[in-house]
Amino acid sequence: MIGNNLKIAWRNMAKNKLYSFIKIGGFAFSIAICILIVLYIKHETSYNKFYPDMDRIYRLVIQLPIENKTERWVSLSAPVAPTLKAEIPSIEQTGRILPNPLFGAGSNQLSLNNSPDSHYDDGFVYVDQSILDMFPMPMVSGQLSHALDKPNTLVITRSKAEKYFKNDPIGQTIYLNNNKSKAYTITGVIEDMPNNSTLAGYSFFMSLAGEPFYQGEQTAWLNNNYTVYVKLKPNVSIALAEKEISKNYLEIHYLPEYLKSGRKLNPLFKQAKITLQNALDMHLKSADISDDKVSTLNRGDIRMVWTFATVALFILFIACINFINLSTANAATRAKEIGIRKTIGSSRKLLVGQFLVEAICYSVLSLIIGLFLSWLLLPVFNHLANKSLTIPWIAAYFFPSLLAAILVIGLLAGIYPALYLSKFKPITALKNNVIGSKSSLFRNSLVVFQFATSIILIVGALVTNKQINYILDKDLGFDKEQVIVLRGISTLSKQLPSLKNELKSLPNVTSVSMGDFLPVPIDGAKRNGNPFWVDGRKDFDMATQGQFWEIDQDYLNTFGLHLNKGRNFDPTRATDSSSAIINQKLADELHLKNPIGAKITNGNTWTVIGVVDDFIFESLKDKGYTGLCMTLQGNPSLLSIKVKPQHLKETLADITAVWDKFAPNQQINYSFLDEGFESLYQDVERTKNIFTCFALVAIFVAALGLFGLATYVTQQRTKEIGVRKVLGASAIRLLRLLSGDFIKLVFVALVIATPVAWWAMNQWLTDFNYRIEINWLYFILAGMSAILIALGTISYQTWKAIRANPVDSLRDE
């Protein structure tokens, strides 16, 4: 019986090639998308799962209700970890990660042993030995358990070991940024971090043991630069541990230290508490943690996972709808067969079986093609989602779950047509009278659903597009164009002034500035956070939080900052070593009516000599800028060159030549500031691309479905069209008649989609402090494109029906 059913199914497919193509094509395409999305979700939810004891490992998160939002962050001070371990018995182990570039994490120039060559590399991070114990990786060589116990030791990953060393790197030394006074000894090589690890992206793990970064740093409770992990003892209550830790940290240590420093306490601080975030939740549930991006190089977002999952389900659902629509659309041609089969002895059950087998055949074929398509599309998808997923061909679960999927999909899509078709009475079926009701609510709601989904996705694509353009075109208050940033200049130390002078004298260079505090937070650019007071008011006023930047006298010029009061730095004036230029925001927040000459303090006292207009130096997702105090000093590793737009190629060659003269052993490493700015919003760009792709897929699959429905309806109405034609209806009139119903459906879809899309996109936009308003034009545009696509899809069928000779359609019997 099955064999026979398969044969029939195959011949039917071969007979209705166009239909089969649409059915299988639409299905395969959706399955491909679903496979990709399932792989993505599987990956996103697999973070840290491969480490042992994850149920006991937590990251400390501070939370504080500010206005009507709960702010969360993860940066804590150096003594937190050892103190908690010593003072709270339920904690088995604590560990710290220090990812801050201010201390030398991030990217560095690296040189080996006594070799003069210097190489740029990134993925540097400071960790405690206990971090490697909590997130253990197999060792390639060396011993993991005490690798980072000693000061100035370093564990590297296998790929870095292979990159720099021919033989066993254990015991070899490396220097960072030509600082020969500090040698790091390699004590271990571990396997590369899997990309679903919290530590993914890090490759050089430097020990935190030993000397503090500066005097008192290890005991300073108020300087928050570390991310702290704790491992609880087994069977410890989390709520209890949270309470103990909050109490210990805030009441016993932090707040007393705070008061001791003479600072005025913000009453909000009393509502702060420490929560424990399980290591398995860190990847997906940290989108709102503002400083998480500093310590985590590869961040996820649970909302993204939900969006993807919803889209996958919708697309699959749309494909099933198509199958149903096309199958029932084909009913008239199948009716005769059903009639005959019933008269030669088939029961309804057997017919249902036959149609289900047929549906499963379609889903099997679609799955094979879908699998192939997903394999083809994987690189594109990886690029879109910034992942490196692979298809787990050999995983034990892979083929069984596919098989299950085929069956479920086949049954889901096949059951309605099977029941519908097998219901036909043999006699009416043989007379070809099965037309069904003219306006099937079921079928119409399916079409509405499809188009509503498409419209939502089109609006999504439009809004994300607008938003990214808005961000990229936003006037930031400084000029990021034609600025070339050189990295790793700290290796040149004493030669830096002459390097700067030589670069400045190049024909197309307008200005050169050295300093790590670039207005765009690109790789290597530094940020910090300092409390500011008007000098003498420290004991009375609440501190104003702001950035404290070290720049040079060419900074304002290089980045086109506008000085609205006062003057620029002048290194020839001795007093300028204690002068500061602040931004308008800091002047406002400190209530400086006449800022020039005012004295402000962040521990050291500065005399304000100039005020610049506010400019946006943080992500546009956040506030964009805070108070800012800039002073004249520094030991920079970045150098910015403002060039003329013409002859860029020659200018770059000139710069490289100068660089090579100064640093023959170090390859030049430069990038463009505006590109760095764009890369800040790569995630937005990705969201935009993903929405665009999803919208295209959804509309494509929906159009296939509509094509089927149009076929069905025109078939149904052939006779009516014939009669109308005989009565003298014009082609235009008939076109309007036939298209009208579909356009109505699209309108209904638009009405349903509008509030959903509006709500969803508003949700998305709340992520951005600087955002566009959703314009009603987007909905009109989305609706128009849906209507146009619908019209285009049905035009073939309607045109065919209109052009048909009425004599043929009226001749039946």
Place this chain on the structure above:
Amino acid sequence: MIQLKNLFKWYNVGGTRSFVLKDVSLDIAEGDFISIMGPSGSGKSTLLNIIGMLDEPDEGQYIFMGENVLEMKAKKRTQLYQSHIGYVFQAYHLLDELTVYENIETPLIYKDISSKERKAIVADMLDRFGIVGKKDLFPAQLSGGQQQIVGIARALAGSPKLLLADEPTGNLNSKQGEEIMDLFKQLNDDGVTIIQVTHSEKNAEYGKRVVNMLDGQLK
């Protein structure tokens, strides 16, 4: 074999009943060969379809081989139908996607006959109707007469006791028609009960008995 008692069938058209069958009673014995005649719309086909269990009357009784068909469950009816009734249509109604061989085989599959047995029966049928050479052709590749022979072979594959034919020669030329009628005659001689609907006096003469219908009533 068949007893039809006071069959009525009607449609409601605008509040009034329009009768297709009006108080039809008919007894058919095993081995009979009946021709139902009458003008278009007289209810011939409806009567045939009711006998063939493809349609149901609105009122009346239908006894088939001692069993009350109208009170039977669908499953039982399908079984009864499968084992005793074969159907031949004016438009042949072969399955276009299936070959001659497969068309004849299909009802046997529905009867759950084993594959080996099916082969034997189909081979026998092909041989009996002289279409062995055509077994792998599709219906579209056959002439009308040949298609109808396949249709008859298919109807007889399940060795039914009753063969129902709705204008079996309607789409054929006279020579082909004669061949089909000769075949029917021969089948009847072999013991198959035949009921045919026909317009043709000549064809009706092949039967043992003629039933005339007009406006849903037997005359």
